[in-house]
Amino acid sequence: MQYNITTEGTATVLHLSEQLVDADRAAFDTVLSRVLSSRPPRVIVDFSGLHYMDSAGLGLLLTLRERARAAGAEVVLRNPTGAVRDMLQLARFDTLFSVVNA
Amino acid sequence: MSGPPRGLVVDDNRISRQLLAGHLDVLGYETVLASDGDEAWDILEREGTSFDVVLLDRRMPRMDGMEVLARIKASPHLQTLPVIMQTAADSQQEIIDGIRAGAFYYLTKPVQPEVLLSVTAAAVEHHARFRQLRQGVHRQAAALRQLQTGLFRFKSPRDGSDLATALAAAMPDPQRHVIGLAELMMNAVEHGNLAITYEEKTDLLARRALDTELNTRLNHPDYRDREVTVAFERTPDRVVLTITDEGAGFDWRRYLEMDAKRVFDTHGRGIALAQSISFDTLEYRGRGNQVVATARVPRDSELGPNRDAGAAPLVSGAPASLPTHQGAEDPDRRRLVSVQTHLIHTQADLRASQQRLAADLAAARQMQHDLLPDPAVLDTLQQRHGLRVASHFETSSELGGDLFGLRGIDEHRFALWTVDFAGHGIAAALNTFRLHTMLDEFPEWMNYPGEYLSVLGVRLASLLATEQYATALYGVVDTQSDTLRYAAAASPAPLIANLRTGEVTAGDGSGVPLGIDSGILYETRELAFPPGHLVLLFSDALLECRLGDRTALGESGVRGLLSEAIARHGEGVLLEQVLAPFLDRVDRPLTDDLTALMCVRRPDGTD
Numbered sequence: 276m277q278y279n280i281t282t283e284g285t286a287t288v289l290h291l292s293e294q295l296v297d298a299d300r301a302a303f304d305t306v307l308s309r310v311l312s313s314r315p316p317r318v319i320v321d322f323s324g325l326h327y328m329d330s331a332g333l334g335l336l337l338t339l340r341e342r343a344r345a346a347g348a349e350v351v352l353r354n355p356t357g358a359v360r361d362m363l364q365l366a367r368f369d370t371l372f373s374v375v376n377a
Numbered sequence: 378m379s380g381p382p383r384g385l386v387v388d389d390n391r392i393s394r395q396l397l398a399g400h401l402d403v404l405g406y407e408t409v410l411a412s413d414g415d416e417a418w419d420i421l422e423r424e425g426t427s428f429d430v431v432l433l434d435r436r437m438p439r440m441d442g443m444e445v446l447a448r449i450k451a452s453p454h455l456q457t458l459p460v461i462m463q464t465a466a467d468s469q470q471e472i473i474d475g476i477r478a479g480a481f482y483y484l485t486k487p488v489q490p491e492v493l494l495s496v497t498a499a500a501v502e503h504h505a506r507f508r509q510l511r512q513g514v515h516r517q518a519a520a521l522r523q524l525q526t527g528l529f530r531f532k533s534p535r536d537g538s539d540l541a542t543a544l545a546a547a548m549p550d551p552q553r554h555v556i557g558l559a560e561l562m563m564n565a566v567e568h569g570n571l572a573i574t575y576e577e578k579t580d581l582l583a584r585r586a587l588d589t590e591l592n593t594r595l596n597h598p599d600y601r602d603r604e605v606t607v608a609f610e611r612t613p614d615r616v617v618l619t620i621t622d623e624g625a626g627f628d629w630r631r632y633l634e635m636d637a638k639r640v641f642d643t644h645g646r647g648i649a650l651a652q653s654i655s656f657d658t659l660e661y662r663g664r665g666n667q668v669v670a671t672a673r674v675p676r677d678s679e680l681g682p683n684r685d686a687g688a689a690p691l692v693s694g695a696p697a698s699l700p701t702h703q704g705a706e707d708p709d710r711r712r713l714v715s716v717q718t719h720l721i722h723t724q725a726d727l728r729a730s731q732q733r734l735a736a737d738l739a740a741a742r743q744m745q746h747d748l749l750p751d752p753a754v755l756d757t758l759q760q761r762h763g764l765r766v767a768s769h770f771e772t773s774s775e776l777g778g779d780l781f782g783l784r785g786i787d788e789h790r791f792a793l794w795t796v797d798f799a800g801h802g803i804a805a806a807l808n809t810f811r812l813h814t815m816l817d818e819f820p821e822w823m824n825y826p827g828e829y830l831s832v833l834g835v836r837l838a839s840l841l842a843t844e845q846y847a848t849a850l851y852g853v854v855d856t857q858s859d860t861l862r863y864a865a866a867a868s869p870a871p872l873i874a875n876l877r878t879g880e881v882t883a884g885d886g887s888g889v890p891l892g893i894d895s896g897i898l899y900e901t902r903e904l905a906f907p908p909g910h911l912v913l914l915f916s917d918a919l920l921e922c923r924l925g926d927r928t929a930l931g932e933s934g935v936r937g938l939l940s941e942a943i944a945r946h947g948e949g950v951l952l953e954q955v956l957a958p959f960l961d962r963v964d965r966p967l968t969d970d971l972t973a974l975m976c977v978r979r980p981d982g983t984d
Contacts, residue, residue: 297968298392301490302399329921330969333867334799334844337893341843366848366867367889370897 277324278306286351287315292324295359297331307339311346318348322355328362340371351375382501383407383427387417387445388434388463393486397432400493414440418448425455429501433480435464435471443478450479457507459500463488495583510542510555523547527609532570533595537562537605544609548616549674557655561620561668562605567591569622569666570603615657618670626664738775745776745806748813750783758785762856763908765977767952777970778805779916780812784823786853792823794851795868795972797916799844799890805970808847811840826851826864827901830891834866834899837892846890850914854976859907864899866891869920870932872913872939873904876950876980879943881936909948909980913939913955918971924962948980 276299277292289310295303310318320339336352343350352374355363363374384401386408388394398408409428411417414437421428431449435442442462449455459481464471472483481503482496524547531537541562545555567573571594573581581587594600603623610617656670755766768781778798785791796812798805815836822829830851837847850871852863863871863884870886884904889897906912913935921929930938942955952975 298396301396305399305403308403330797330799330848330867330917333890334846337846338844365887367887370889371893 276302280306280310282315283319285315286317286319287313288319288321288353290321290324294327294329295325295332295335296327296329300331300335303335304338307342311342311348314346315348317351318343319351319353321353322359323353325355325359326357328359330362333362333366333368336368336372349373353377381405381407382429383409384497385409385411385417385420385428385431387411387414387432387437387442389413389437390434393434397488397493400490401432401497404494404498406497413437414442414445417445421445421449421452421455425449425452425458428458429504430497431458431460432497433460433462435462435475443474446475446478446480457504459504461496461500506559507556510538510545510559524609525611529607529609530604531562531607532566532601532604534563534566534591537566540607544607544618547609547611548672550672554655554672557659557670558618560655561618561670562607565605565620565622565624565668568627569624570605571595571600572624614674616672616674618672619667620670621667624666626666741776741803741806742772745809746770748780748782748809750781754785755783758783758791761785761788762791762854763979763981765979767975767977769952769956769971769973771967771971773918773967773970774802776803776806778802778809779970779972780809781914781972781974782816783974783976786824789857790824790853790855792851792853793912793914793974793976794849795914795916795974796847796849796891797868797970797972798847804845808841808845812837812847824853825901826853826862827899830864830866830888830899831897834889834891834897835895838895841892846892848890848917850886852912852914854906854912854978856978859905861904861906861912862901863904864888864901866899869915869917869935871904872936873906874911874913874939874943876909876911876943876948876977879940881940883932883936906978908978911950911975911977913973913975915973916969916971918967918969919956919959919973922959922963922967922969922971924959925964930959950977 276295279290281288281290287310289306318339320336340350350372352363352368352372354376355374363369368374382404384398384406386394386397386401387410388397389412391412394410394412398410401408406429409420411420417431417433418440421431431445433442433445446460446462449458449460456479460479461482461484462475462480463484463486464475475483481500484493484496524544529540529544531540538559541559542555545551545558548554548558567578568575571591573590573594577590578587581590605623606621608619608621610619655672657673658669658671660669660671661667662669749768749770758764759766766783770777770779770781772779779796781793781795783791783793794816796809798808798812812833815833818836819829819832822832830849833849833851841847848867850863850865850868852861852871854861861871861873861884865871865884865886866888867890868886868888871884872881873884874881882904885902888899904912915935919935920931923929938955938958941958942950946954952973955975956973
């Protein structure tokens with residue numbers, strides 16, 4: 276997993292690239308702390324650069340959802356493509372998160 | 378030093394490197410990354426003294442970790458820089474070599490984040506203390522070199538540390554002795570006079586409350602009058618220090634060398650360190666409240682620059698060396714042999730504990746297999762419904778997170794399911810046991826796949842932690858209406874294949890995984906499943922595990938396996954023939970648990 280964090284208005288944007296898999300667990304956890312530390316009202320996860328995610332990656336997004344909820348932040352998943360979009364679709368994550376394409 | 382501690386992370390594997398750096402980030406450290414030994418050494422030569430700790434991978438191309446370690450320990454400026462090495466598990470010889478070469482600690486891969494963090498913090502603290510101690514030695518050196526005998530008393534750790542630097546300066550090799558001396562002084566206060574037990578110290582360190590507790594006890598009526606007495610005596614061939622505290626003593630035998638039980642603790646090395654590095658002999662007396670440390674004065678022929686009274690600056694002297702080629706009588710060599718022997722004992726303990734664990738795991742594994750369908754039940758179903766059922770169940774570690782099953786409902790219907798808990802290993806396996814007891818709780822819903830998964834989802838959501846969830850497919854085969862009605866929770870799509878033409882139809886596996894939220898409703902879907910067809914259910918390992926050429930099959934690949942196997946083997950096709958091209962090429966060990974369940978309806982509808 277590669278990432279960088281930007282802001283858009285009051286929202287914090289987490290741009291993920293390469294892949295999101297089981298091995299990213301610890302790093303993702305750290306990234307989450309960083310993302311939520313400014314207590315943003317909204318967290319946008321941008322998947323434009325992410326080309327692969329496995330079932331463990333889904334688990335990481337669930338952790339994000341739980342921690343964001345605890346911190347009072349709304350989570351938006353943005354621009355999933357290809358295999359990542361298919362994986363989110365398989366798990367019907369559109370019913371758990373807002374998913375947008377911009 | 379000001380600013381945050383700096384760590385140098387050296388690993389040729391990009392992912393490991395970033396993972397380690399990520400952990401150090403959590404501690405607020407500044408990290409510098411190097412991808413091999415050459416690069417690491419360039420950085421160390423240029424700015425080595427700016428670092429507080431080095432995380433060093435043992436095996437790397439070009440210059441390997443041992444070479445880097447040897448260069449660090451041979452460099453007067455860097456020799457006290459703590460190096461934490463990482464090595465593959467089970468490479469005992471590498472650990473022995475590393476300890477000989479001066480590694481501060483060994484981590485075995487895969488590295489546990491909590492261990493990494495506590496060891497790194499301990500290393501950085503040690504380094505800061507060494508820096509202080511050595512600067513102290515330098516200041517004290519000139520005055521005390523002529524000391525013959527003396528008696529000293531102190532109460533606080535700070536006074537003990539000051540006295541250690543002062544007395545070390547009066548000893549044959551101050552740089553070598555100061556570390557062990559400081560450890561012994563500290564022990565006399567902490568564990569002797571102030572009666573802090575080993576376990577209490579572990580706990581206090583974990584809570585970062587050690588300093589506070591020390592201060593509290595130093596002022597407590599029970600302890601505040603206690604003193605540590607240090608007697609210093611110089612003879613022509615040795616310096617003898619006798620350190621006595623007023624505590625109750627302790628079982629010092631446990632601490633003279635590294636104890637297998639403590640090998641992964643972040644403290645408790647002081648006495649072993651004093652014994653193996655700083656002194657020639659270390660002897661505890663009585664109930665353990667008195668220790669006698671002896672340092673041999675080198676004969677003239679052995680004199681190094683440090684003995685050169687007053688002339689040579691102590692801090693930039695020759696490296697504190699551990700000569701290894703001076704024959705069997707060499708005390709350094711004896712200490713190394715002793716450390717090595719101890720590590721061999723440690724290895725034996727670890728092996729015994731591994732054997733116990735292996736026996737437990739074998740029992741658990743058997744229990745997990747007992748969760749799978751009973752052959753007698755399968756036989757009845759096969760007879761009654763004109764079926765041929767085959768399965769493949771392979772876990773990626775000792776225990777797995779997959780489960781599958783079949784159950785008869787009535788004369789013309791039976792249910793089948795596959796469940797895959799997130800992750801693998803023991804945590805996932807425990808969830809399969811939980812689920813198995815749950816499957817029978819809703820007999821009234823067995824014939825209704827959507828409802829069945831919905832109620833199962835509610836039960837699991839109340840039990841599972843956030844990152845634990847399950848993907849599942851639950852189906853009911855009706856041999857009268859020739860259908861498979863099913864519901865899915867993020868499962869690979871069920872595949873139905875025509876045994877004559879090889880044509881494969883995929884269902885829809887989408888659905889929210891089980892256990893995330895309660896109140897998710899699953900829909901029932903339907904596929905035609907007449908005689909002369911088979912249904913294949915499988916876990917995502919079949920889609921996702923990498924094959925030798927680094928690609929994974931994906932859904933179209935699995936469909937291809939099925940149609941090719943039917944084309945080659947006809948109506949009698951076996952599950953192992955379907956899976957062979959995958960099983961022959963997949964990288965082992967598997968990265969996830971693999972389950973495949975194939976159920977064939979015989980063409981004539983009977984056996």
